[in-house]
Amino acid sequence: MKTLTSLVVLVLFTQAVFAQKNCGTSAYLDRVRLEFQAPSFRNNLSFAAPQSSNTGASSAELSSQTVITIPVVVHVLYNANANVTDEQIKSQIEALNRNFNKENEDFSKVPAVFASVAGVSNIRFVLAKVDPNGRATNGITRTKSVRELWTNDDKVKMAEYGGVTPWDTRSYLNIWVCNLVPGLLGYSSAPGSPADKDGVVIKFNIFGTSASGNFNMGRTAVHEVGHWLNLKHLWGDKECGSDEVDDTPQQKTYNQGTPTFPKMGMGCSAANPYGEMFMNFMDFTNDASMMMFTQGQVNRMRNLFNAGGIRESIRYSKALGEPWNNTPVTAGTNSGTNAGTVSQPAPMVVIAPVKLYPNPAVEKITIAATSEQNITGQTFAVYSVDGRVVTAGTISANIFNLNISSLHRGIYFIRLGENADKQVLRFVKQ
Numbered sequence: 001m002k003t004l005t006s007l008v009v010l011v012l013f014t015q016a017v018f019a020q021k022n023c024g025t026s027a028y029l030d031r032v033r034l035e036f037q038a039p040s041f042r043n044n045l046s047f048a049a050p051q052s053s054n055t056g057a058s059s060a061e062l063s064s065q066t067v068i069t070i071p072v073v074v075h076v077l078y079n080a081n082a083n084v085t086d087e088q089i090k091s092q093i094e095a096l097n098r099n100f101n102k103e104n105e106d107f108s109k110v111p112a113v114f115a116s117v118a119g120v121s122n123i124r125f126v127l128a129k130v131d132p133n134g135r136a137t138n139g140i141t142r143t144k145s146v147r148e149l150w151t152n153d154d155k156v157k158m159a160e161y162g163g164v165t166p167w168d169t170r171s172y173l174n175i176w177v178c179n180l181v182p183g184l185l186g187y188s189s190a191p192g193s194p195a196d197k198d199g200v201v202i203k204f205n206i207f208g209t210s211a212s213g214n215f216n217m218g219r220t221a222v223h224e225v226g227h228w229l230n231l232k233h234l235w236g237d238k239e240c241g242s243d244e245v246d247d248t249p250q251q252k253t254y255n256q257g258t259p260t261f262p263k264m265g266m267g268c269s270a271a272n273p274y275g276e277m278f279m280n281f282m283d284f285t286n287d288a289s290m291m292m293f294t295q296g297q298v299n300r301m302r303n304l305f306n307a308g309g310i311r312e313s314i315r316y317s318k319a320l321g322e323p324w325n326n327t328p329v330t331a332g333t334n335s336g337t338n339a340g341t342v343s344q345p346a347p348m349v350v351i352a353p354v355k356l357y358p359n360p361a362v363e364k365i366t367i368a369a370t371s372e373q374n375i376t377g378q379t380f381a382v383y384s385v386d387g388r389v390v391t392a393g394t395i396s397a398n399i400f401n402l403n404i405s406s407l408h409r410g411i412y413f414i415r416l417g418e419n420a421d422k423q424v425l426r427f428v429k430q
């Protein structure tokens with residue numbers, strides 16, 4: 001009976017979580033704002049102001065017909081599950097291309113009043129053919145990670161936490177695919193974010209078009225790449241806020257599920273006579289209900305690629321050209337930039353989300369769990385570089401001091417735990 005109750009609770013919880021799109025970009029940007037207080041960074045953090053008017057006429061260098069091709073690298077982080085097939089990845093790239101270019105069949109369902117302002121971006125997405133070291137790649141990296149669950153703290157982008165360092169963000173759109181915590185389907189950086197955090201993170205089971213359920217058409221990634229290309233949510237992330245695009249009607253807040261047209265606005269002064277554009281990709285409706293970008297959104301995205309624009313460098317990327325480096329990948333180098341044709345080996349030393357300090361240390365070293373982790377009760381063993389166990393025991397508190405005064409000077413490894421969640425960290429005794 002108890003099991004049954006738990007199951008019912010779990011099912012209810014899951015439905016609640018998946019009742020809406022639940023993009024994490026706004027919360028993510030709020031978090032980054034808190035974490036990075038440097039003024040120069042803060043100024044660049046929010047979505048960039050358009051670099052020209054929405055007429056398109058000032059984009060002299062880049063006509064609206066010029067196709068912008070964005071090389072994409074997909075970093076798959078898997079553990080016991082969360083792996084995705086190459087076919088799933090290709091289906092996602094195709095979904096991006098369809099939906100950014102009004103080639104989606106269900107565009108015919110867009111009401112005429114809104115179809116008249118729909119835009120074709122002429123932005124195309126292609127899996128990279130050349131990695132940052134000049135080697136041939138299929139544009140996919142696969143990394144087995146010690147972590148099973150990720151959140152919007154960007155550790156998925158950091159090798160020291162078991163994540164994968166982005167490929168040069170001036171030349172690639174980086175997409176990390178992993179298992180995100182319940183309730184989070186994806187999040188994106190905004191243009192102008194730090195280069196090592198630039199890109200999009202998507203939950204593995206709604207990536208591509210092979211999923212079932214409400215998010216089965218690859219449109220979470222369409223929405224997040226929209227953010228990566230400077231689009232805001234239609235309601236501007238506040239009540240009756242602005243998305244800084246002229247041809248999207250003002251909205252009080254987000255829509256979810258499968259609304260029916262016309263859905264009249266709820267009390268914004270600039271309410272549109274035809275109601276809210278809930279079929280726009282930058283709302284929170286189910287995949288089956290979102291099917292268009294507007295011309296104003298298209299202009300805002302394309303402005304990033306103009307001369308001097310934040311993403312201009314993508315136009316000069318060599319990632320879709322010919323490989324120029326034929327030397328094999330050296331064993332043991334795990335830079336996070338390996339070609340997708342070469343699976344990255346599981347790292348031997350994982351700098352896990354446990355802190356070890358001071359390092360180097362003389363008398364004692366402190367092993368401290370992060371807030372997400374409990375290490376009390378785990379076994380530990382300290383190894384010298386030649387593999388001998390020099391001391392071992394059990395961690396008795398989440399902040400645990402280990403006396404190392406009797407060790408000789410040198411490099412040591414400390415292993416925490418024993419099973420799949422085993423972590424190995426390195427320290428130096430002085």
Ligand SMILES: [Zn+2]
Binds near residue numbers: 023024026223227233
């Ligand atoms: Zn969003």
